[in-house]
Structures are given as structure tokens and as C-alpha cells.
Amino acid sequence: MHILLVEDDHKAARLLARGLEEEGYVVTVVHAAHEVEAVDLARADLAILDWMLPGKDGVTLCREWRQRGLPLPVLMLTARDALADRIAGLNTGADDYLTKPFEFDELLARVRALLRRVVRAAPALRQVADMTVDPQTHEVRRAGVSLDLTPKEYAILEFLLQHVGEVVSRLQLAEHVWHADLIAIDNLIDVHMKNLRRKVDAPGSAALIATVRGRGFRLAPPEATDA
Known part of the structure; x- marks a missing residue:
């Protein structure tokens, strides 16, 4: 399964990508919203999207994906833990929301749960x-x-x-x-x-x-x- 990780903190991105790859996932890492334009989103099964990105933030990016009809599941990461922020993130079309700091095992569990809900039109094999x-x-x-x-x-x-x-x-x-x-x-x-x-x-x-x-x-x- 292919995961797109959009995270501007390079060290955090490396650690997350390494952990996910050790679990067998293919991970594409970008550090800003404009870099996503070079990614073939049709190949991704899940996006892990940081809220606070330079330039266009993750909430705006997620909203644009949903307006385009992109069904890519999104796990939003953010340091914002207020209820209003969680609601705002989910209202943009994010499928799940995880506040920082978090344990990798919790992120992995949420990733697996989201991927289980993915219905792929292409053949499984x-x-x-x-x-x-x-x-x-x-x-x-x-x-x-x-x-x-x-x-x-x-x-x-x-x-x-x-x-x-x-x-x-x-x-x-x-x-x-x-x-x-x-x-x-x-x-x-x-x-x-x-x-x-x-x-x-x-x-x-x-x-x-x-x-x-x-x-x-x-x-x-x-x-x-x-x-």
C-alpha cells in the first residue's frame, strides 16, 4: 500500500516514513503543498497530512481535494487539540484526526483502520x-x-x-x-x-x-x- 506523507518537519517526516516502511508500506514524502502537484495521487492509498504547512496549509489542501472529488483517505496531523479545531479539520473532508505529540503505534493503528475502509475499483491482485x-x-x-x-x-x-x-x-x-x-x-x-x-x-x-x-x-x- 502506498502512503503520501505531507509533513514540513524533515526530521519528523524521516522518522514517520522509516517506521511506516518497516511495516511494509511504500511512502512518498513531500514537505509542502505545492510539492504535491508532482505526485500522482491516483497511486496513493492514503494521505497523512500535516495541518501547519508552509504556504497553503493542510486544511486548505484537503478541502481542495474534496472539491475535486478526490476520494483519497486523509489522516490529519496537528498540534491543535481544541474541539473546534478537530471539528474544522474533519469538516474539510479529513477522515481522521491525530494530535501531536502522538505514539507511533496509535498512528499505525489509525492508518490500518483507514486502509481497511478503502474500496479500490482496481483488481486486488x-x-x-x-x-x-x-x-x-x-x-x-x-x-x-x-x-x-x-x-x-x-x-x-x-x-x-x-x-x-x-x-x-x-x-x-x-x-x-x-x-x-x-x-x-x-x-x-x-x-x-x-x-x-x-x-x-x-x-x-x-x-x-x-x-x-x-x-x-x-x-x-x-x-x-x-x-
Whole structure:
């Protein structure tokens, strides 16, 4: 499942993103409302939205989403704990409201509750060749056999799934999976990608993940990866 986190406090955003990723979620982080314009909201399953953002605040952003008919579930985060503020946040179209400071376990419980209520029009399973991925349970199967992926390996695979047939650069993986500078985790990408390919493209299976020399990685059916 894909979570959009809009939080202007960079340290808080890193900590939240790391915690959510350890639970198996793919997290896209932005720090201001105008940065949301570069995000494909149709790919997100939930937004965690801070009230106090620079420029356009979270309440205004949420209201605009609802006026556009965007059904994306929203969990609003704020230091405002007055009843009138909570009502105002919910009246803009937010689905839930959590005041700061909060325990991560409570945020996680609310995230899970909101995601359980999400009704997706698209098929539950995503498939590439004989590999199926269930975004609800994070179960990955290849030729009917369940693959035991770590949360980070699943996050990489899900990001590749969002770009099936396209080349995903190492920089994109660094930013969207680790939220880190490429230089800092370049070797880490190699380690996780090697482990992921060992599981997905086991001996005897046609390769689904290809290395595109000098550009990055691509997930695609065998005939495409051979091209």
C-alpha cells in the first residue's frame, strides 16, 4: 500500500516514513503543498497530512481535494487539540484526526483502520507474468509459490510495480524507498536488489527484473526484459 506523507518537519517526516516502511508500506514524502502537484495521487492509498504547512496549509489542501472529488483517505496531523479545531479539520473532508505529540503505534493503528475502509475499483491482485502481488496483504507469489520478502524488498518491488516496463533509476529508488541521498545508500541498493532478484527470479524462472546498464532497473514480463 502506498502512503503520501505531507509533513514540513524533515526530521519528523524521516522518522514517520522509516517506521511506516518497516511495516511494509511504500511512502512518498513531500514537505509542502505545492510539492504535491508532482505526485500522482491516483497511486496513493492514503494521505497523512500535516495541518501547519508552509504556504497553503493542510486544511486548505484537503478541502481542495474534496472539491475535486478526490476520494483519497486523509489522516490529519496537528498540534491543535481544541474541539473546534478537530471539528474544522474533519469538516474539510479529513477522515481522521491525530494530535501531536502522538505514539507511533496509535498512528499505525489509525492508518490500518483507514486502509481497511478503502474500496479500490482496481483488481486486488497485480500481476506480471506468473508473479502476483496482493497490495492488501503484501503477499507475493511466483508460479503459485509464496515469496518471503523483507519489508524493504517488498517496498522496492512495489515501486517497480508502479513503473512496470519503465526503467527506474538508482536515484529514484534512493529517494522513494529510502528517502536518502544516493551516495549514502548506493551499496545498500545493490544488496537489497540482489536479495530481491534471488527470490523473484529464482533459478529455473524467467527473469522479471532486469538491470539496464548505466540507467537502473526494470520490472517487466520476460519478453520485455530480454529486449
